[in-house]
Amino acid sequence: MYSVQLELIHPRDDFDSACDIYHRCRAVGLTIRGLPDCLIAAMVARCELAVLHNDRDFAQMAAVIGFAEAPGSLVVT
Numbered sequence: 001m002y003s004v005q006l007e008l009i010h011p012r013d014d015f016d017s018a019c020d021i022y023h024r025c026r027a028v029g030l031t032i033r034g035l036p037d038c039l040i041a042a043m044v045a046r047c048e049l050a051v052l053h054n055d056r057d058f059a060q061m062a063a064v065i066g067f068a069e070a071p072g073s074l075v076v077t
Contacts, residue, residue, distance in 0.1 A: 007047050018035060020042075021041055021042055032060070053069070058073070
């Protein structure tokens with residue numbers, strides 16, 4: 001049986017963090033294709049969770065801001 005952890009958006013913190021993540025990625029030459037991905041990454045970083053993904057944007061953001069990636073996530077080479 002799986003347990004599910006539900007996290008809510010903290011509008012004041014998470015939206016500002018999402019914009020910061022987008023700008024930090026742009027500063028090192030990476031273009032994130034969607035701001036919703038940045039919002040998810042901001043929540044993952046705030047909650048200190050790992051994200052399971054199959055998306056190069058998450059792999060790039062993880063390299064820039066350092067959130068955890070779950071085993072089985074896409075590996076960008």
